[in-house]
Amino acid sequence: MKDYQLGEFEEIVLLTVAILHGDAYGVSIKRDIEERLQRTVSVGALQTALRRMEDKDYLHSTFGESTAKRGGKRKRYFEITDLGKQALAYSKETRNQMWNAIPKTVFEFSWL
Amino acid sequence: MAVNQPPQLATKLLRWFCKPQYLEDIQGDLEEEFYDRIELNPNRSSSGWYWWQIVKLFRSGIIRPFKPIDSTQKEISMFKNYIKIGLRNLWKYKMGTVINVLGLSTGVAAFVLIALFIKDELKYDRHHENADNIYRLTIKNFTSEGALSRHWAFASAGHAERFKEDYPEVIKATRFYPWAFPDLLVGDRKFPAEQVIFTDPDVFDMFTFPFIEGSPETAFNTEQSLVLTETSAIRLFGNDWQTEGVIGERVTLQRDGLNAPFTVSGVMKDMPEHQHFHFEYLAPIRFIEQVFGESSMSNVTGNYNWLTYLMLQEGTNPVAIENQKDAFFDKYVGQFAQGGDAKDYYDFALQPLKSIHLHSNLESEIETNGSIQQVYIFGTVAILLLIVACINYMNLATSHFSRRMKEVGVRKVLGALRSTLVKQFLTEAFLVNILSFPIALILAELALPHLNDFMGKSLSLGFAGNMDLLIGLLLLLVLVAVFSGSYPSIFLSRINLTQALKGESTINSNKWNFRNWLVTFQYAVTIALIFALAVIESQLYFVQNSDPGYNKEQLVSVGLSRNIGNLTTFKNELLNHPNVEKAAYASRIPTGRLADSWGASFNQGDSVASVNFRLPFIWVDDDFLETFQIELVAGSNFSADMDMIEDSVGYYLINETTSKALGYDNPNDIIGQKINYGNYDDQTFKAGRILGVTRDFHFESMHTSITPMIMMKGDNMRTICLKLTGDDHSQTLADIESLWYEFDQDNTLNYRFVDDRFNEQYQSEMRLSTMIKVFTSIAILIGCLGLIGMVAFIIETKNKEIGIRKVLGASAGDIAINIGYRFGILIVIATVVAIPCTFLIVSDWLDSFVYRTSITIWMIMLPAMVVILVTVLSVGIQTIKAALVNPAVILKTE
Incomplete structure (x- = not known):
């Protein structure tokens, strides 16, 4: 089984790209994460994660249109690849397995 | 509004460190968000945010590699191209390449050998810890x-x-x-x-x-x-x-x-x-x-x-x-x-x-020492030869500029910077040097045994365990390549783009340009060497052919040993040989040194005055003057019945210089005067009379002046000198050897011809002369190669002029003179510069002789004439060839 390395932030970014399906570029991804998770994201952190995952083939990018606000610079749209989907699935699967492995009593106890 | 724009400096910073392929969209994202923020809240400054985002982008994954991989690869591929083109050109113009490589390798070989020699000379006595x-x-x-x-x-x-x-x-x-x-x-x-x-x-x-x-x-x-x-x-x-x-x-x-x-x-x-x-x-x-x-x-x-x-x-x-x-x-x-x-x-x-x-070159050195003067002379010559070889390359590389003119033009059109072209031509210089160095080392290796033999050294070019030599050679390679490639690369990269492509000649060979100085320098070095050689040779001729005051021909000196008991018997036995004409004992003989000296006093009338100059002595016997054919100018020689040891009165022979030093200009007047001579400490001091005065003769070499000396009859003999007759000296010497063994079974016969000893007094000068001869030949060889290149350059640029001149009626001779006259000017300048500089060094060298030749006008003219001759030979053929071409052929290619 292939080892899918996925950090916490990376996973969030990957999920957001999937959520924004077709409209995922730097600014939109950043805004979505900030709104959804109520946390600030720096361009640096985001870009590093995007590029790293592109290198790992979880993401694929293409240049899109440019706007006046961007000073004529093109957007780079990100798309999740099949490998990226597998990585997300694998990540979710392992979490679920782990959730399931927790004895019920742990939660009950904590509820008390 | 300037305030509402992203800070330029921050953008610049991003542009500097960001990977270029990421730059566009990241910058776009930043700007979009920047303006979004301003729209959202126009009063808030977003510059700080922008800065902060860019600072946070400074992390691995975004930063581009420090050494831009791209440009290194570009450089490498360009270098591959330079090497390829360079090799093609070397191959295409084989004759030029051969001349270049020959010139450089000869110069480098000479430099390496001299450097080895000097390094060896500087090594002496340094291994002692204290x-x-x-x-x-x-x-x-x-x-x-x-x-x-x-x-x-x-x-x-x-x-x-x-x-x-x-x-x-x-x-x-x-x-x-x-x-x-x-x-x-x-x-x-x-x-x-x-x-x-x-x-x-x-x-x-x-x-x-x-x-x-x-x-x-x-x-x-x-x-x-x-x-x-x-x-x-x-x-x-x-x-x-x-x-x-x-x-x-x-x-x-x-x-x-x-x-x-x-x-x-x-x-x-x-x-x-x-x-x-x-x-x-x-x-x-x-x-x-x-x-x-x-x-x-x-x-x-x-x-x-x-x-x-x-x-x-x-x-x-x-x-x-x-x-x-x-x-x-x-x-x-x-x-x-x-x-x-x-x-x-x-x-x-x-x-x-x-x-x-x-x-140190003192009286009775334990072994023959080196000479710092020689080190300086050789060092200077080595550097000059190297420069001359580099100049040669410069001349040849630039002389065929028209071959490369179009290439340079095209390269410039395709975006080559001047620095790119400089790199290209430096690479070519390196190529030629890389070809020349192995040849230089082979030449040096071949010449090394001769140099060792000649200088009495054991130098070697062994690389094993000799990192110094290897590093030194690499440094030399870089130095020579950069120096020799410097001018051609500057010259060729300067060619004007449009003119180059149009095929116009941009270089006016009539102008007094840098190349003329280069050739003048080559001439000057050659002239200096020939001049020095002329002076040295003339001085050597002078000392070896002027009359030393005694006859050194067919004279053999034999060192005595303690085992020769009875000197009289030994001498008589020797004289019995039909080919031994004369024999004389002496403590020291001419060509040696007057190293023994005692005190003396001289009776002037009634008063006795101690002699206040150094008066060295030698012991001789009755036959000394005759064997050496030293003339008596006054008085008489010793005779057999006089004996310094037994007689109460001493007998002395002096030379004319002594007579004059004692105040007697006419040697006849000093005959019979009383002189006391001897070693005060040893009680051998002896009163005596002056028996005879000899004509002055050069006991010591002509480096020193003839000093006063005194000859005594005695028995403290170290040498016997034999005057030989007949032709078969080897047979005579063999007979003498067998006679020797009758007297001494332990030691071997140790003999030398006096004329060999005489010449050996000037051994270092003869060595210097031979070395300068070799250097001069190298300089002339390299200079000729350079001239050939130079003339090719001039003819190339003046092709049309020659054609037009011919059409207008000039003869081949006129054209040859037209091209050749400039070399005349260069030679005159070179002579004017080189002769006085060399004169200073050479006259310093001449000062080591007391008896010396004078520098004549011929010695000054000779180098210029040799150089003119060489120039005419190497220039003439090419010029005549160029002048003989049908002008129609040249002029129709417009």
Whole structure:
């Protein structure tokens, strides 16, 4: 089984790209994460994660249109690849397995 | 509004560190968000945010690699292209390549060889750990007039000990005394006349002599210890001396009936070649002290036979010791019996050990030293030859510029910067040098045995374990390549783009450009060398062909040994040989040195005045003047019935210079005058009369002037000189050899022809002459190659001019003159510059001779004429060829 390395932030970014399906570029991804998770994201952190995952083939990018606000610079749209989907699935699967492995009593106890 | 724009500086920063392929969209994202933020809240400054985002982008993954991979690859591929084009050009113009490589490799080979030689010369005596603090004590003698008469490399027996006792700065002192070559006995085998050196025990603390057997501490444990070197151990005990163990072996010293048993106490490594003395046997000086007695060991004046070295405390200035001179001689000598303070007649000088080999050329040096003058001359010539070779490359590389003009134009159109072109042509210079260096090394390797043979060296070009040489050669390669490639690359990269592509000649060869200076420099070097050679050769011719005042032809000198008992019988036996015409004994013979000198006083009427100039002597017999064919200008020769030893009255012969120095311009007047001559200390002082005056003759070489001298009849003879007749000298010498063995079975016959000895006085000058000849040939060779290139360049640029001139009626000769005249100007300039510079050096060299040739106008004209001849030969053919081309062929290609 292939080892899918996925950090916490990376996973969030990957999920957001999937959520924004077709409209995922730097600014939109950043805004979505900030709104959804109520946390600030720096361009640096985001870009590093995007590029790293592109290198790992979880993401694929293409240049899109440019706007006046961007000073004529093109957007780079990100798309999740099949490998990226597998990585997300694998990540979710392992979490679920782990959730399931927790004895019920742990939660009950904590509820008390 | 400027405020509402992203800070430029931050953007610049991003642009600088961000990977270029990410830059566009990241920058776009940043700007979009920046303006979004302003729309959202126009009052808030977003610049800080923008800055902060960019700072946070500065992390791995975003930052581009420090060495831009792209541009390195581009450089590499460009270099591949330069090399490819360079090699193609070298291959295409084979003749030019051959000329280039030949010129460079010859120059480099000469440089490498001279560098090896100089490095070797500078190495002397540096291996001793204490080399910096060791000084040789040398003694100066003065005449009563205060003029320096002799400067001796040796000191007297008593100096070393007194220096060590009196001056605390002198921490060690040692003498080396070669005691009269005793015979050595090992078992029943006899080794005649070995050079056993007696020395002080300090020697092992001062000099670094590594021991193979034994140790420096135990070397002189007894008074009769003997330290060998590897070579002498092999001589005495055979090749397997080490396995047999020689420590403790008995070696008997035999001399004059003395039989002293010595014990081998150690074996040292052979003294290295780079040392100014070489000894094979060392023995304690205490032994000699007993033989000689205490009194003669305390002598501090005269008897300069003790090579003396002092080791000073670290940081002591030797001048401080030298300044003690007056006190020293006052204390140990004071006043002479015949009047005068000793301190006025003697001085000492301390020579640093490391400078002895190159800087010292004193009376009776232990071995022939090198000369710093020679090092300077060779060094200068080496650098000049290298520059000349580089200039050659420059000339040839630029002379064919038109071949490369279009290429340069196209490269410039395609975006080549000037620096790119400079790189390209430097690469080509490197290529030619990389081709030349192996050839240079092969040339050097081939010439090395001759140089070694000639200079008496054992230089080698071995790379194994010799990183210095390798690094040196690499540095030289880079240096030569950059220097020789500098001008061509600047010149070629300067070519104007449009003109280059149009095919117009952009270089006007009529202009006085840098290339002319280069050629002038080449001419100047060649002229300087030829001029120097002319002066040296003329001086050598002068000294070897002017009359020395005696006849040196067919004269053989034979060194005597102690075993020749009866000198009279030996001489008569020799004279019995039909081919031995004359024979004469002497203590020293012309071509040697007048090293022995005693005191003299001269009776002028009733008063006796001591002679205030140095008056050296030689012992001779009745036949000396006749054998050497030295003329008497007044008085008569010794006759058989006169005997200096037995007779109460002495007889003296003097030379004309002595007569004049004593105040008698007419030698006839001095005949019969009384002179007292001798060694005051030894009581051999003898009153006598002047019997005859000889014509002046050059006893010593022509480096020194003819000095006064006195000849005495005596029996302290070291040499017999034989005047040979007949043609078959080898047979005569064989007969003499067999006669020799009847008198001496131990020693071999040791003979030399006097004319060989005569020539040897000028050996260093002859060597210099030969070396300069070689250098001159190299300079001329390289210069010719350069000229050929230069002329090719001129013809190329003047092709059309030649054509038009021909159409208008010029003859081939006119055209040759038109092209050739410029070289005339260059030669004149080169002569004007080179001759005075060389004159200074050469006249300095000539000053080492007292009798010298004068520099004539011919010597000044000769180099220019040689250079003109060479120029005409190398320029003429090409020019005539160019001038003979049908002008229609040239002119139709417009």
